Amino acid sequence: MDLPASKTTVNVRIIDTARIFVPNIFVDTPIKADYAGRELRELDFGGDNTVKIGGFDALDYFGDGSFYILDGAGHTVGHLCALATTTTSPQSYILMGADACHHSGEMRPSKWHPLPSEIQPHPLQPELSLPCPGSLFEHLLPDGNKTLPFYRIKRPGMQLSDVDIADRTLVKLQEADAESNVFVVIAHDSHLRNVIEVFPKSANDFMAKDWHHKSRWSFLSDFKSAIQKEEEQ
Template sequence: MSVDYLLKPPVDKFDELNNLPTWSFLVESGQGRKVLFDLGIPKDLNVYPPTIVNDIKKHGWDIRVEKDIADILRENGLKPIDIQSVIWSHYHFDHIGDMSTFPDTTDLVVGPGFKQKFRSAYPTDPDAPVRESYWEGRQLREIDFGDRESPLKVGSLCAFDFFGDGSFYLLDAPGHAVGHLAGLVRTTKNPDTFLFMGGDLCHHGGEIRPSSHLPIPDRVDIPLQDALRTRLSCCPGGASFRRLNTRRGRKENEPFFESRLGANLTQVMETITKAQAADSQNSIFFIFAHDPTIRGVVDFYPAAANDWKRKGWREKTQWAFLRDLAPAAAAAAE
């Protein structure tokens, strides 16, 4: 995917976003209630309404999915009927999966404004990007973040206590799409640690980092791919990346990029600004929906993510996105 489809301003020698994943999260409460946050992409793209199938073809996106989330659950001893709710961070095709693979006992949870936007869906509206069958026969729950004068908040983000015990919050993260949600799940107690599921709050680490809360360190250790290693004698230091940012008209501790894709780009930036405070906390591990840097670092299902802090996942991935910018940073250092 072309970088300029998603991000601005450009960075020299960084033109393509390749091999983007789409992550789904299984969240289980202390009482055994199980929910999924996002479903990714289904293995059969023809389950989408025609407008989505045609859009994928128009862009020429090479999409490869071997298994539905329901298949992965079954292979690991969990049945789709065991899932109480599926939460869509938003309605875009790469997050909604195939709801027909889950029984009608599984609720579908969406963000504010979803029902109003999709009072008619496909096939009633032939151009709609979602099917009515996704929620027909099952409970469609739209999250209400409550009294806007005194809402429940996690940091600066309005929150909804999903299980009612403080272990899992849905977060109001507007901008990218109508009803866009993020999630914050408690992974340990004493000390308290959390995993922040960002959805499409951002599409690259350089949209949220660096920030006034989290400046680029002087020493930057990032994994360089073989092809990149042959072009660079060493990884550029923090000063080189800061210089790259300022030469592009950005501030040293301002994210490298702004989003070019969103229903309301002003809200996108406001949401990112609010999320930056959480992203800077050592007790929070932030993962956005298409984050490629966690590959080879995190343990995937059926392993648990609760022990992420002891395993150092945050430190190993936090600045890994800088490898995309390393050639330009090295040139800026010359």
């Protein structure tokens, strides 16, 4: 969809430095046609208007507390996340993590959300009313530690602008995920389709519909074959 009247909003670093993401492959990154003829708004997280949202440097985009742009660097130079206020009484927020995390297993479990002893809805058999034993997944965790994510960013080899910064951004997502009134969503989480309602329906009442709790461990369905192999042995 082409929206010629729209603004292009980027981190102040992206225009000059994006080319280092994958040198000699995306030689024309960023493509000037992507922002030519549009108002280009470059965000500077080093200025006086920067505030802290959890661990993130943030900018109040509209100046009214409704929408914040977050510095989510690491995946690429200038990678951005966002936080939208969904309700004010009670306060609730949706944090859009974009590509800061590619699979929820990079973010969960954590010290804030350890792997629970019982998981509901059942990630392997969602039609069941009974909870799923968390112990089914413990052998897949690093050293069986229920406070560490299933996945870690690969070193070396990942095509990230800065792996250390990407790791720190992941921790910031985990901290936000620990808040009961924050719904953390990431770009590639296909499991959300089974829980949330999509545009043009509203997401403002996610807390009342309990989307953040219902979807938190749904990614564990990806490990179904590993669980079956373990049971067969």
